[in-house]
Amino acid sequence: MDDLVADFVCEAREMLEALEGELVEWERDPDDRERLDAIFRFVHTVKGNCGFFDFPRLEALSHATEDALSDVRKGARRADSPLVDAVLAVLDRIGEMVEDIDAGREFTGGDDDQALIAALARPAADDADTPRAEPRTDNPLGDGSARVAGQLRTVRLPVQLLDRVVSGVSDMILAGNELSRQIDAAGGGGGLEASYKRMSAILTDLRISIMQARMQPISLLFSSYRRLVRDLAAELGKPVTFEIESGQVEIDREMIELVREPLLHLIRNAIDHGIESSEDRLAAGKPAIGAIRLSARQTGNQIRIGITDDGRGIDEAKVVDKAIAAGILTAEQARKLSSEQRLALICEPGFSTADAVTQLSGRGVGMDAVRAGATKLGGSLSIHSTLGAGSRFILNVPLTLSIVPSITVRTGGQVFAIPRSYVEEIVRPNAALQFHSVGGMRHVLLRGTEHPCFDLAGVLGVEPEKPLEGQTLVLLRLISGSVFGLGVDGIEDHGELVIKPVAPKIIGTGLYVGVAQLDDGEAALVLDINGVATAGGISTEIQRLRFEDDAGEASVNDARLETAITFQGFDGRRKAIATSAVERLIEVGAGDIALGVGEPRLILDGGLLPLHGIVEGDLDRKKVSVLLLNDGERRVAYAMADAVDTAAVDLASATRTKAGTVVLIGGEAVELIECHALFSRGGAGAGEATCRLPLADRWCRDFLKPLVEARGYQVVEDPSAAVDLEILVEDSPGEADAVPENAGTVLKITKRRKRGAEGSIYRYDRDALVAALDNAQAGEAA
Amino acid sequence: MSAPLLIVRVAGDRIAVPADRVHSVIELERIIPAPRAPGYIAGLTTLRSRTLTVIDTARALGLPGADRTEFALVVESDGCGYALIVDEVENVASGETLPCRPEVKLAEGWKRVAQGLVETDAGSLLVVDLDTIIAGPQINQAA
Numbered sequence: 028m029d030d031l032v033a034d035f036v037c038e039a040r041e042m043l044e045a046l047e048g049e050l051v052e053w054e055r056d057p058d059d060r061e062r063l064d065a066i067f068r069f070v071h072t073v074k075g076n077c078g079f080f081d082f083p084r085l086e087a088l089s090h091a092t093e094d095a096l097s098d099v100r101k102g103a104r105r106a107d108s109p110l111v112d113a114v115l116a117v118l119d120r121i122g123e124m125v126e127d128i129d130a131g132r133e134f135t136g137g138d139d140d141q142a143l144i145a146a147l148a149r150p151a152a153d154d155a156d157t158p159r160a161e162p163r164t165d166n167p168l169g170d171g172s173a174r175v176a177g178q179l180r181t182v183r184l185p186v187q188l189l190d191r192v193v194s195g196v197s198d199m200i201l202a203g204n205e206l207s208r209q210i211d212a213a214g215g216g217g218g219l220e221a222s223y224k225r226m227s228a229i230l231t232d233l234r235i236s237i238m239q240a241r242m243q244p245i246s247l248l249f250s251s252y253r254r255l256v257r258d259l260a261a262e263l264g265k266p267v268t269f270e271i272e273s274g275q276v277e278i279d280r281e282m283i284e285l286v287r288e289p290l291l292h293l294i295r296n297a298i299d300h301g302i303e304s305s306e307d308r309l310a311a312g313k314p315a316i317g318a319i320r321l322s323a324r325q326t327g328n329q330i331r332i333g334i335t336d337d338g339r340g341i342d343e344a345k346v347v348d349k350a351i352a353a354g355i356l357t358a359e360q361a362r363k364l365s366s367e368q369r370l371a372l373i374c375e376p377g378f379s380t381a382d383a384v385t386q387l388s389g390r391g392v393g394m395d396a397v398r399a400g401a402t403k404l405g406g407s408l409s410i411h412s413t414l415g416a417g418s419r420f421i422l423n424v425p426l427t428l429s430i431v432p433s434i435t436v437r438t439g440g441q442v443f444a445i446p447r448s449y450v451e452e453i454v455r456p457n458a459a460l461q462f463h464s465v466g467g468m469r470h471v472l473l474r475g476t477e478h479p480c481f482d483l484a485g486v487l488g489v490e491p492e493k494p495l496e497g498q499t500l501v502l503l504r505l506i507s508g509s510v511f512g513l514g515v516d517g518i519e520d521h522g523e524l525v526i527k528p529v530a531p532k533i534i535g536t537g538l539y540v541g542v543a544q545l546d547d548g549e550a551a552l553v554l555d556i557n558g559v560a561t562a563g564g565i566s567t568e569i570q571r572l573r574f575e576d577d578a579g580e581a582s583v584n585d586a587r588l589e590t591a592i593t594f595q596g597f598d599g600r601r602k603a604i605a606t607s608a609v610e611r612l613i614e615v616g617a618g619d620i621a622l623g624v625g626e627p628r629l630i631l632d633g634g635l636l637p638l639h640g641i642v643e644g645d646l647d648r649k650k651v652s653v654l655l656l657n658d659g660e661r662r663v664a665y666a667m668a669d670a671v672d673t674a675a676v677d678l679a680s681a682t683r684t685k686a687g688t689v690v691l692i693g694g695e696a697v698e699l700i701e702c703h704a705l706f707s708r709g710g711a712g713a714g715e716a717t718c719r720l721p722l723a724d725r726w727c728r729d730f731l732k733p734l735v736e737a738r739g740y741q742v743v744e745d746p747s748a749a750v751d752l753e754i755l756v757e758d759s760p761g762e763a764d765a766v767p768e769n770a771g772t773v774l775k776i777t778k779r780r781k782r783g784a785e786g787s788i789y790r791y792d793r794d795a796l797v798a799a800l801d802n803a804q805a806g807e808a809a
Numbered sequence: 810m811s812a813p814l815l816i817v818r819v820a821g822d823r824i825a826v827p828a829d830r831v832h833s834v835i836e837l838e839r840i841i842p843a844p845r846a847p848g849y850i851a852g853l854t855t856l857r858s859r860t861l862t863v864i865d866t867a868r869a870l871g872l873p874g875a876d877r878t879e880f881a882l883v884v885e886s887d888g889c890g891y892a893l894i895v896d897e898v899e900n901v902a903s904g905e906t907l908p909c910r911p912e913v914k915l916a917e918g919w920k921r922v923a924q925g926l927v928e929t930d931a932g933s934l935l936v937v938d939l940d941t942i943i944a945g946p947q948i949n950q951a952a
Contacts (some may be wrong), residue, residue: 197858441842487844529853530862530889532945536845542853542860550841550853550860 035076036129037183042069043122048250050115051257051269057099057106066114067096073121084140085124091144092117113146115254186280189240196234197525201548203227207649242277245323245330248287249273252294256319259298267302267317276323278330279426286332286424289397289408293334293420294319296394301338301418311415313337325426332422341412343369353378370410374398402557433524433543435551436501436515439489444524444543444553451502451510452606453518455672462496468564469495471512478502480512481563483554486538492516499672503556511565518672521652522546522614526553538562591676591699592654593692595669597641601697603676603690604665608702610657617649620666629653629664639705641666658706665700716804717743720754726790727756731776738800752803757787772803813903814927816934817882818896820867820875822919825902825927825934832883834898837863840878848874849945854892856883861892869942871918886943893942902929906936918946 046069053062070092077086092114098104120143127134203226210219249271256269278286302308302317309315320335347361350372361369372378374394401408401422412418425431432447454460454473461472462480470477480500484491491498491514498514505511524543529552533539537558545551591603592612619630620638629638638653654665674692681690681699688699718740720727731754732742743750751771757778775787776796788795813828840852840863849868854861861883868874881892904927909915913933915923924936 194858201858439844441844489842489844527860528889529860530850530891530943531887532850533843533846533862535847536843538845539843544855544858544860548855549839550855552841552843552853 032080032128035080036125039069039073039076039121039125042072043118043125044247044251046118048253050111050118051253053106054108054111054257057111063096063099063106067093067100069118070096082124082128084134085121088117088120088140088143091147095147110147113143116146117143189237193237193241196230196237197544200230200234201544203230204546205548238279239277241279241281243280243283244273245276245278245283245332246271246273248278248283248290249321249323252290252321255291255294256298259295263298265298265302265304265317266315267298267319270318270320272320272322274323276325276330278323278424282330282424282426285400286422289400289422290321290332290334292394292397293422294321297334297336297338297418297420301336301340303339307339311339329423330426332424333419334422335417335419337417340414340416340418341370341373341410342414343412346370346372350375350378367409367411370412373410374408399557431524431526431543431553432522433526433553434501434521435519435524435545436483436499436513437517437519438483438515439487439491440516441489442519442545442549442551443483444526444551445501445503445513445556446540446553447521449503449505449556451504453672454500454502454512455674456493456497456499457674460496460500471500473502473512478510478512479565480514481565482514483559484514484516486559486562503560505557505560505565509565511560511563513559513563520545521612524551524553591674591690591692593672593674593697594652594654594667596698597666597668599668601692601695602640602700603674603692603697604654604656604700605676605702608656608658610655610662612652612654614650614652617651620651631655631664636662636664637705638664638666656702656705658702661706663705665705716752717741717748717750718752718754719743719746719748719750721756724756727754731756731790734796735800738797739804740800752800756790774799774803812906813901814929814934814936815882816899816902816929816931818899820870820872821896823899823931823934825929825936826882826939827936828901830884830939832885835881835883835892837878837881837892837894847945851878851894854881856890856892859890861890863892863894864943864945866893866895866942869945870922871946884939884943886940891943893939900931902927902931902934904929 046066049062049065053059053066057063070089074086074089074093077083077089095104095110095114099106099110104110120140124134203223207223207227210223213219253269253271256267260267297319298317302319303311303313305315308317318337320333322333322335324331324333343366347364347369350356351358351361353375355372355375355378364372374397378394398408401424406422406424409421409423410418411421433444434447434450434453435442435444437443454471462469463472464470465477465479468479469481471480472478480495482491482495482498493516495514499517500512500514501518502510502512524545526541526543528534529539529542533552534541538555539552539558540555541553543551543553591605592609593601593603596602613631615629615631620641621628621630621635622641627638627641628635636655641651652667654667656663656665676690676692676699681688688701689696690699691697716739718735720731720735720742722728722732722742722744735742735754740752749771753771753773754776755773756776776790777787778790780789780792781787788799790796814825815828815831816823816825818824835856837854840854842852843850843862846852849865851863851865854863861881863878863881865874865878875894875896877896878894880896880898881894882898884891884893906925906927908925909923910926913926915935919935919937922937922941924938926933927936
């Protein structure tokens with residue numbers, strides 16, 4: 028019996044959640060038969076179950092609602108606003124009761140069921156002249172029953188079970204890592220390694236699928252706001268339309284819980300502060316009904332949630348005045364802010380724009396809490412607004428809480444993790460760094476800018492291995508834009524960490540956001556960077572002052588000093604590369620590196636990138652760290668054999684030879700990789716030269732096109748586009764031998780070997796073809 | 810009500826804990842400290858892919874900290890996993906938990922976590938509430 032009740036509660040909850048949006052839509056268009064049917068089905072189900080379980084109050088309510096809706100279905104009554112309100116009230120009460128049943132307690136809701144039922148009753152007056160729609164079939168399940176058959180086959184399973192499976196898979200991955208170490212230690216051999224690789228690939232797939240299983244369409248979250256918008260709009264007397272655009276975006280269910288509150292607040296704000304009253308809107312030449320739009324897009328590992336309104340917008344000048352009045356910053360600082368930074372002032376603690384405190388937005392969380400919530404685990408909030416035309420708030424959140432790219436640092440003999448999104452730069456201890464005390468706070472001078480810095484060990488109350496001057500500094504950027512240096516004994520590793528919640532008493536220290544398990548199975552606490560900054564004495568006041576410093580950061584004092592990433596190459600030599608060219612640092616599996624087929628390439632995001640710094644025979648490991656370099660248009664990758672670090676490079680000390688450039692870093696001669704050479708070399712030319720060939724010809728498409736592409740051409744189809752090389756094939760279907768005007772070099776290919784055929788090549792004369800392709804490209808470049 | 814109880818030794822005293830709350834008994838290998846956390850939190854340990862917060866049970870009771878950190882009870886509380894350090898795990902018993910008789914006097918730390926007494930073959934044992942232990946001393950800044 029308990030199982031049955033649990034099923035009932037679960038079903039009722041799900042239906043209620045799905046109905047939220049439907050109800051409001053139904054109110055707007057009461058003739059919408061499908062929505063009416065959905066609501067009817069719900070109360071019908073509840074009624075049926077109540078009789079079975081003996082919940083008389085619930086039964087009375089659902090029965091009365093069913094009756095009222097049944098009248099509407101028959102066309103005997105119209106769904107007017109009082110009826111919708113009454114139905115909503117009943118559904119709320121049913122929701123409360125369902126929760127009570129679940130908790131196994133007495134019904135706690137009010138005892139005015141009769142009033143609710145009375146509200147459902149038809150007003151006596153409009154009986155006669157109610158327009159009567161065509162009565163339809165009286166099948167209690169309505170037309171919707173036909174739709175059920177077409178739905179995807181799904182099973183319902185408890186979240187706890189899913190979580191158990193997820194942790195089981197994590198266990199297996201850890202056990203797999205252990206196994207891998209054992210195999211390495213035993214020197215591999217036999218088919219062991221191959222079997223292990225197979226298992227490990229399966230596990231990776233499994234983990235991806237199981238993570239997907241935890242994803243929920245974000246539309247579920249979005250439609251739960253429909254009711255809020257409706258109620259708020261009614262309460263404030265501001266009619267608004269609420270548009271949702273979420274596409275297929277899915278989000279981890281843990282993340283949903285984290286964004287629920289901030290979004291709620293932003294929507295409230297949009298209606299309360301953003302949208303003007305109807306009169307004001309008309310006076311401003313806008314439609315009387317305001318519009319609010321909630322949208323979601325996935326970009327890479329992030330989801331962008333936008334809340335847009337067409338209200339009065341945010342008055343930048345007013346915001347700045349208020350901020351100055353509130354002592355958040357000085358007028359002089361304010362002048363240096365960009366428009367976006369000015370709007371961001373509304374997120375400063377102690378700021379409020381509401382001229383009059385309204386019932387809704389004047390209480391509870393403010394914008395500072397919204398931003399804090401969004402940034403807790405690597406998200407961000409940005410604000411855009413046009414005065415008079417509306418505002419847009421964009422919440423960027425990671426796709427999942429579970430996996431966060433991080434670096435791990437060591438201090439006092441213990442390892443801690445830092446979400447990589449905060450990390451600006453890593454500065455190795457070096458004698459050239461200047462530390463000094465400014466206003467009781469240690470600062471380090473980096474490229475002409477003072478950065479406050481402190482020792483992580485001091486904040487944590489542990490014993491560091493060396494004083495701050497000898498430590499590695501991790502430069503971290505806070506949401507406010509301020510940058511500070513965190514001294515640690517050393518950098519351990521970088522990679523994607525699975526972050527899990529940890530005991531509230533540990534979170535309560537304000538220094539940690541969770542815990543992660545490292546590759547060796549040990550636990551590492553993940554630092555709460557904002558908490559650490561506060562504990563380290565980076566007060567909010569200093570952070571605000573930093574605004575102006577950031578603006579001035581572009582003017583680097585010593586132009587000859589550049590930061591470089593240094594690492595050990597696969598050839599065993601230490602190398603350096605200018606940080607400006609580095610897009611990011613990633614770790615790839617050995618399987619993603621294609622060696623032995625011409626130039627080494629890296630498989631990334633489904634495409635191929637030229638990979639430098641590695642030759643065949645170098646690959647003796649499973650994971651390779653790779654630097655992604657970007658020249659603004661293209662990317663190339665550079666493989667590293669060992670740890671990364673950063674250092675300031677004095678370009679004046681660079682010695683250029685034909686073989687390469689050497690710079691002095693900490694007294695050591697290091698090869699400086701010239702990015703220009705990387706991008707101009709070999710396969711890096713891909714995508715530059717264009718070639719058109721008759722793709723209608725099967726041989727061209729299947730045989731020739733791959734060869735052309737392999738030689739670095741981009742194949743174009745558009746017959747009107749200008750191309751560097753035009754390939755014509757003898758007797759190809761539908762193509763005359765006429766050479767288009769916009770062609771560069773023309774190459775003719777024949778199907779049979781011909782003697783003395785000037786300017787044409789037999790199609791299987793591979794050497795001649797390749798030479799011709801390369802010549803055409805070289806000619807183009809010259 | 811008679812429920813299975815686990816008899817363990819904490820700070821030299823024998824106590825009983827509800828056995829159905831204890832997932833397993835583990836041997837603690839390595840404890841990673843959690844700097845700045847309340848003193849009764851010994852740190853973190855891992856059990857396969859789970860991370861457990863290690864509670865120094867004696868300190869949570871306001872007694873001097875445990876000198877042996879060998880065994881721990883794995884307990885779940887409010888969605889988080891904990892490992893409660895005990896000196897020893899002795900036995901399983903069952904019996905009815907009765908309110909503390911007035912003539913039994915408890916030391917300050919124990920009073921807070923006491924659920925009642927249970928009569929076993931080994932004599933009267935104090936039954937403790939695990940969640941209260943996990944919540945720690947009321948003034949945990951004492952650490």
